[in-house]
Amino acid sequence: MADNKLAQIDLLRERFRGVVLVEGDDGYEEARQVWNGMFDKRPLVIARCVATSDIIEAVNFSRENKLLVAVKGGGHNSAGKATCDGGIIIDLSLMRRVNVDKENNTARVDGGALLGDVDYETQLYGLAVSAGIVSHTGVGGLALGGGFGWISRKYGLSVDNLLSAEVVTANGELVVASETENPDLFWGVRGGGGNFGIVTSFLFRCAPIGQEVFSGIIAKKFENAEEYLTFHQEYVRTMPDEMTVWMVLRKAPPLPFLPEDVHGQLVVLVPFVYLGDQGQGEKLLQPIIEATESHGMFYGMSPWTAWQSGFDGLVSHGARNYWKSHHLKSLSPDCIKEILHYAERLPTDECEIFIPHMEGAPSRVAADKTAFVHRSTPFVLNIHTRWQEKGDDERCMAWARNFHDATNRYAHGVYVNFLSDEGKGRVRDAYSEEVWSRLVEVKDRYDPENLFQMNQNIEPST
Template identity: 45%
Template sequence: MTPLTGHSGNAGARATAEAMHGFRGQLITADHADFDTARAVWNGAVDRRPRLIARCSGTADVAAAVRFARDHDLEIAVRGGGHNVGGTAACDDGIVIDLSAMRATSVDPAGRSARVQGGALWGDVDHATQAYGLATTGGIVSHTGVGGLTLGGGIGWLMRKYGLSVDNLLAAEVVTAEGGVVRASADEHPDLFWALRGGGGNFGVVTSFLFALHPVGPTVMAGPVFWAADDATDVLRFYRDVIAEAPDELGTVVRLGTVPPLPAIPEKLHWRPAIAVACCYAGAVEEGERAVAALRGFGTPLVDLISPSSYVGHQCAIDDTVPHGWHYYWKATNLAALTDDAIAVIADQAYAARSPRSYSAIFHLGGAVARVPHDATAYVGRDVGHDMSIDAVWLADESDERADAETAWARGFFERLRPHRAGVYVNFLDADDDTDRVREAYGDDTYRRLAQVKARYDPDNAFHLNKNIRPG
């Protein structure tokens, strides 16, 4: 086989193309005009320079790229949406197997299912499925990748009614570490299918997903209510009472930070410290109005934006608050419940960040998520009440001092929550949380089972740029 010649000049790219038998996609090296754009990921704090980016056009290209990487002993990064905060979709001096050109979604409205390519974003899926009044549980930001979010579990607005993304996964096409292609489902490679549903990108490159769909929208009762930051303790205690009796159809997320400068919000409120409870009711609008009435009537809101909205519009409503290129650092934990002590810590720490872009978010689980048997998938957070993410955010042109201050805030906040921690959602782990916290995310029994599947499908740990599970 022709050796990899590095990334200097067109001759090197041509030699690589000749060596990568069966590859018909686009090869991007450092001399390419698109190199800097192609290597960038969502988190602008991640700056890595791969030797080669293999932008695949389909499953055969992915298989060819994997075989090439293994033959040349190249480190492998896999890019779907490139949205992981730890930047695992990029690497230095290795190969990025880039699925970003593979974004097609094919809907079977009669069978209520959708086949989604591995590089699709949730906005692509929602656009296709909502044409038929259908949806599946996806992320709350439309430029999040389907692959990364799903493989870690997949929390979103619809999860209390219809389960996590992994609970709606019917099958997956996977390129293995040897460059072969297998189908994983309940009937084919069931061990791999179990591991894919929560175990992340450890077991291969998923080139397509088959999801179950459900009737949702096209109009839903959705949106946020904001209160002043001084009301955070009272709002959180009241919110705890509301969700205790909430129907499965009601999905909610609490956001503590500042009011984002969105067009729908009066300018005088922009960047003001606040607490928001955002809602999406996966059912009839009239029923949704009743379900959110108590929240809307509590205290003195700064602004109430809950209204009948398009589901697609709601799914992308906060996209501009977490854009590509900003710098992000996360700490995260699950919370068994919003106890008075936990609320006291949250209200005390949430507004101590210096950057107006930093925030924390609390996702309400339960409902259909909790009713799936604990060992049915590799996602293990079935019995916790909430996932919480503490998100430090700053701009690329801000000083190192600002970056250090925001990172310290997130770490300090996280430490104050230590008595209330109940595991962690693997998709919320940042780069410095690898190793010990990966085990925390799964627990010993599930981790051990995942390690056995890893040993079967990737014994050399070729796919290790992820929340890594070592073969065992």
């Protein structure tokens, strides 16, 4: 490492309240890890921030030393955008405070918090923030891209519940983004990802969901999958926003309510959450139970925090992952056939085809209100390819690519947070033409040199 770079890093260390790590330091190996084991990168320096002043120092240091910058929130991004080779990771993972204001039903959340941090604190008051479904996902990346989960059909996306954000921009300035302060930036951070600066804290509106929700999983037999998917795509679209029912086609994990001989068999898992009275929820569930034969089921009132972490183990850190995704216009009969064709050829037992139903409150927000535009999509098709050995890379990735290509004709657009590294053109599919032009204007204003480019990048116009 050049002496002048080392000297600069020493200067950063002197001003920093958190920890500055370089290769060889204790903690460097751990801090450079991200969720997706495909990304084994070695940054020159890792700045582990503990306060906003650290973030400002790290941004100024990166800009002055012309370093490639990766910002790490939860490190969950499947495209590995929270790490880099040779540059700097501005690591927010020590900044995870959540403060709930129960009078105003809001939560102020640090930029490096995980979803579990938010759930535990808001649940003290029977509240929740609309976000994702795995507790070790970062709020930062999720909320900046959109953010949907079990309660978004009723309460909107994370971006729809964002009231304001504190942002450190590329020139090291700390600004507030809200409807009244820097509204162009506020519009951009609600869907445009981490392109415009580092969010030190988010202020979210909370939803009064209580501490238990009626929830569960029905495991449908795969032999009737075509019949079930045909029924499902129609029935779930008739449901009230309080009921969210999704599908996961995969090899059955060893769920305690399934007979042992079903473990490892191909099944259609139908998880659901109902925000309301159990009796009413059971009535809504009945047609699903009766639609086709099931291997087993489990449902009842569950603590929200338990439900929100119930799937964590299936997507733990470190495995190799390659995700492909698109929004589906509908689950047409031909599309269902294609999905089942690929389901029968899952390359490993850890792979899954995840089909959430999206319509509801998000679809009633005007498409230009935030930078998240694909609001009327009924279903998302997520191809979660997951394996352990490097030697399986080609086989697993080929399955995902072929599956994605085969279903492309049923698709329109994509959710930015589910993109892999798919090239500049593909990033634009997450937005409309009009929204893209507006995003470039916001980028020109807040990050004209493209300091923040380890993301699904919106390049400035110059």
